[in-house]
Amino acid sequence: MSTEIVAGLSGVAVFLLILIWFYNRLVRLRYVVRSSWSDIDVHLRKRHELVPNLVETVRGYAAHERGTLTKVAELRAAAMQASTPGEKAKAERGLAGVLRSLFALVEAYPGLKADAHFRELMTQLRGLEDNIEYARRYYNAGVRDYNVATAVFPSNVVAAAFVFTPAEFFELDSPEQERKPVDVAFS
Numbered sequence: 540m541s542t543e544i545v546a547g548l549s550g551v552a553v554f555l556l557i558l559i560w561f562y563n564r565l566v567r568l569r570y571v572v573r574s575s576w577s578d579i580d581v582h583l584r585k586r587h588e589l590v591p592n593l594v595e596t597v598r599g600y601a602a603h604e605r606g607t608l609t610k611v612a613e614l615r616a617a618a619m620q621a622s623t624p625g626e627k628a629k630a631e632r633g634l635a636g637v638l639r640s641l642f643a644l645v646e647a648y649p650g651l652k653a654d655a656h657f658r659e660l661m662t663q664l665r666g667l668e669d670n671i672e673y674a675r676r677y678y679n680a681g682v683r684d685y686n687v688a689t690a691v692f693p694s695n696v697v698a699a700a701f702v703f704t705p706a707e708f709f710e711l712d713s714p715e716q717e718r719k720p721v722d723v724a725f726s
Contacts, residue, residue: 561697568685572706575678576624579709582671583618583631589667590615590638593660597641600651604644610637624678624709675709682706 594608601608614637618630645651652658686705689698697703 557693558697561694562701565685565688565694565698565701565703568681568688569703569706571681572678572685575674575681576709578674579627579671579678582667582674583627586664586667586671587615587619589660589663590634593641593657593664596654596657596660597645597648597651600648600654601644607637607640607644611641624707628710679708679710682708 590611594611597604598608611634614630614634618627618634621627621630645657688694689703689705
């Protein structure tokens, strides 16, 4: 074999190795995003399972607050049906907002605040909220790394060739919503 052929084959081999390395890196990052989304989904399901117990406990003390309790149930159902990170984030923002209203209602019922079952549910909910926050941060970091890898040269060439599309962030926080006072409606 001539040296030109060997050099050409070596160049092709190096190119293929680099291509494989970039492809495998994108696949690994995509799996980090998928598995971290799965973690968020598990925590959200646990929260969705806890909400009916919380509503029933509040209902026992505040039966005339039917409008708020109904809204919690409706938003919980919408959050459970959402599928994409963007849809879930929107639904979860709504659910979090109405839960804040529910917790504001609790202030009007000292007996409810003293109820052991309610306190246990609140402890569980706080733990779940913390877990969701940690999982969300991990997921968003994975999405950031993946999206950067699909956008920068030369991995963007590999990403485009193998159809690696950007992932969607999961943002629960809405700065304009967080600044608003809690709206408590007595129905």
